[in-house]
Amino acid sequence: MTAAPAKPARKSRFDMPAILAWGIVVLVVIGLFSPVFKPDISVMEVPRLAIAASILAIAGVRYELGFMRNWFGDLALGVITAIAATFLLGTIAHHAGEAGLGYWALVAATWASAWLFVERLASWKSATPLFNRLINLAIPALFGITILVLWQAVVTGFAIPKVLLPAPSEIWLRLTSSGSILWADFRQTFMKAVLFGYAAGCASGFLIAILVDRIPFLRRGLLPIGNLVSALPIVGVAPIMVMWFGFDWPSKAAVVIIMTFFPMLVNTVSGLAASDAMQRDLMRTYAAGYWQTLFKLRLPMAMPFIFNALKINSTLALIGAIVAEFFGTPIVGMGFRISTEVGRMNVDMVWAEIAVAALAGSVFYGVVALIERAVTFWHPSIRG
Amino acid sequence: MNQAATAAADASAKPVIDIEKLSLTFQTNDGPVHALSEIELKIEEGDFVSFIGPSGCGKTTLLRVIADLEQPTAGSISVNGLTPHEARLKRAYGYVFQAAALYPWRTIAGNIALPLEIMGLSKAEQQQRIARNMELVNLAGFEKKFPWQLSGGMQQRASIARALSVEPDLLLMDEPFGALDEIVRDHLNEQLLQLWAKTNKTVVFVTHSIPEAVFLSTKIVVLCPRPGRIYDVIESDLPRDRTLDVRETPEFLKIAHRVREGLRAGHSYDD
C-alpha cells in the first residue's frame, strides 16, 4: 500500500495543464499593467486587445477553478485561443516594431492557452478510430499554426528586416503573386530532373541488386562498397555532371540517378536476404526454381526494404536536383531561383520556393508511403 | 495408367523409406559433429512413424535428409525407390515445419495455392484442391483470411492443408505442434489421426513429447545424441483408430514407459 500515495504525488508534480492555466492568468495580469505598444499605449486603449486579454483571463481562471473540463469547455478554449491570436496579429499589423512588454505577455498567454488546448486534445479518448485519427492529425496541425502565428507576431512585433526573415504573410503573398514563375521552376526541377532521375536511379539500383544477388561473388564484392558509398557526400558529383551533361535538366537527373542508386541497391540486396531459412526450405521442398522463389517469396519479403529505399530516395532526389542547380542551370529551376534570389536579397521569393519544395517533397513522400501501405499491408508495422 | 499401377505395386512390395547405414557429419569450426551415425530404418506404406529424442539427437536432421534438405555423408537412403533428390523434384512428399511459415501477404487460400502454382497446375484444379484440403483440416470458410488474422492452431492447420494439397503419399512433419499449447495440441493430434485414417498416407512425425508420440504412432523410433543414433524402435500394438481416452489404458502406459526408459538410457551418460 505504500506505493499508493506516491502516484497522486507524482501526478501533481507533472500537472502541466494547471501550470499552463496559472501561466495564462499571470501573463494576462502582466499584460494589463504594462504598455502593449510603444510609446505608452495600454491594453484598454486597444479594444481588440482588451477583448483578447479578458477572454484569455476567463479561460485561465475557468480552467483553474475546474469549470467545464469537458469537451465543450475544451472547444471553448480553442475558440478563445483562435480569437485572441487573430486580434493579436490584427493589431500588431498597425504597430509594426512598436510592441511592448504587455503585447508579448499577451502573445505568451495565447501560446500557453494554445498549449493547454493541445494538452486537453491529447487526452481526448474516443471509441471510433476515425475520430482518433482526426485528433492525431489536428494536434500537429495546431502546432504548425501556432508556430506560424508566433513567427508572424515576432517578425512584425520586432520589425525584423525582411531580408533576415520575412513574415509568413509576405511569403504567402509571394506564393500567390508569383505563381507562374514558381510553376515553371517546379516543372523544370521536379517534373523533369527529379522524376526522371528518381525513376531511372531506383530502377537501375533494383535491377543491379537482382543481378548482384544472383552472383554471390558480386554481392560480397559490391555490397561493402555500396554501403560505403551510401555514406559519402554524393551531391559533390554535381559539378562534374553539369560539365558532362550541360546546364539543362539531364545533368540534374544524372546527379539524382547517382544519389538514388546506392540506397536502392543496398536496401534491395538486404531485403532479398530477409527471408528466413524455413521459408526457403519450404520453397525447396516444392522443388521451386530460382525465379519462382524470387517472385513468390523473396521479392514480397523484400518489399518493406525496397519501400524504405523509395522513401529515402524521394527526399534525396529533390535535394540532389536543387543542389545540382547551384552549379549552373538555364534561367529556370528551383535551385537556380533560390541561389539568384538570395543574391538579390529577395528572401521572400526564396522562402516561397522553399515552401513549394517542402510541399512537393512531402506530397512525393506521402504518395510513396501510401503505395507502401497498399503493397506491404501484411507487414506487422503497417497492420498495426 | 499402367505405369502408375506397377509403381503402386512396387511401392507396396518395397518400403516407402529405406535407410541403410546412413551417417551425416557436419564440419563446424569446433571440429566434426556426428549428427547421424549408422542409421538403419525401414518405413512401410501407411505407417505413422514418430522420431523422438532429446534435442541434438538428430531427429530433425534425419527428417531433413529424407526431404533432401540435408545431404548424408555416408550410407544410402531411398524414398519411394528413388533418391531423396529425385523424390523432391517429383514432389513426392509434403513437409510441415515447426512453425506454420505461411506467407503473410497471401490469404489462406493463396498460401495453399502456393505449391500448386509452382507445380503449374491449372486454376480450376487449384481451386478444387484448395477447397478439398481446407475442408479436410476443418478450415472451410477461412479462405479469404490472412494468416495473421488466425490463431496459432489454425495457422498450423492451414500449413498442413498446404502440405496435403500437393497430394503426396508421404507426409513429413517436424514438431508441427511444438509451439502450441497442450489443449490445442491434443485437439490437433486427434484431427491428425482422423486425417491419417481418411487418407491412408505414410506419416513421419518428429516430436519431443512422449504422449504425443505414443498416441499417434504405429512405430516409435527413439534416438539418442552424440552421435545421433537409433536407440530403440517400438512397434505400437494400440488399435489404429484411437481416441484421446486411449491414453488412460495400461497398454498406452506400457509403451510410454518403454519410450521413457529408452530416452533415459540414451541420455544417461551425458549429464
Added chain:
Amino acid sequence: MTTDTAISPPRNLSPFAGLMRGTAGPVILVVAVIFAIWYLAAVLLNTPFQEGIYERAGQTDVPISQLITDTLAQERPVLPAPHQVVEEIYKTTVLKKITSKRSLIFHTGITLSSTMLGFVIGTVLGILLAIGIVHSRVLDKSLMPWVISSQTIPILAIAPMIIVVLNAVGISGLLPKAMISTYLSFFPVTVGMVKGLRSPEIIHLDLMHTYSASRAQTFWKLRFPYAVPYLFTSMKIGIAASLVGAIVGELPTGAVAGLGARLLAGSYYGQTVQIWSALIMAALLAGSLVGIVGMIEKLTLKRMGMAR
C-alpha cells in the same frame, strides 16, 4: 535444432579460391575493375578533345599508345585519370603548407570543423528533443509528426540562404555552416533516439514499475542503455549528413574556403582535377568520420556487453 550449425565449406581447392570466399578478395577485385573502367572511360571521354588538338597541330596518324598517354595527361580533362587525381591530392596535401590557401588539408580542416561543431550541437539537441518526446505526450503528438515530415523537406535547399542572410547581419565564419550541419544531423538522431528510448520491452518497463522506480531511474537504468545502439546508428547517419551540410553550406560563400568552395571554384574554372581531388577528399573524410563513430560504437557496446 542442430541443423543450423555452421556448415563449413569443403576444403579449399587453391589459395585463390580461399581468397575469393571472404569479403576482402571480391572487394579488391571489384575496386580493381572500377579502376580499370575509370581508366578506359578517361581515355574514351578525353579522346575527342585530344583529337582536336592533334587536328589543330596538323598531326595525323598518331599512334594509339601516344593517344592513350596524351588523354591521361591533359590539363583539364573531361574525366581525369586516377593517377592525376592522386598526384593532385599529393601536391596539395604533402607539398603545400597547411596554412596555405592552396592546401587541401587547410580546406578539409575548415569543412571538418564546421561538420564537427554542427554534428555535436545536432546530436545533443536531437537527444534532448527525443527525451522530451518520449516523456511528454503533447510533444510526442504535436512535434513528432513535424520531425518526421521535416525529413521529407529538402532542407538543404535553405543552406545558401542561411549563409547569405546570416552574413548580411554580420554572423559569418563557422557558425552558419555549422547550423546547416546541425539541422541535418539532428533529425536522424531524434528519430533514432525516440525509437531507441521506446525499445525496452513492456516486461522490462513493468519490472521497473514493480520496483517503483522514478522516471529518472527508469531512464538511466533501462531506457538509455537500450537506446545506445540506436544512438550510434543514427550518429553514423548524422555525421555523414553533417558533412554534406557543411559542403553545401560552403557553396554560396563566394568560394572562399572549404571542400565545397573547392568544388565550386573547380567548376567555375573547369579545373576537373581539382573537383575530383576535392571529391575524393570529401569521400575519405566521410569514410573516416563514419569509421571513427563506428569504432567508438564497437568499443562502447563491448564495454556495455551489448556487442554482437
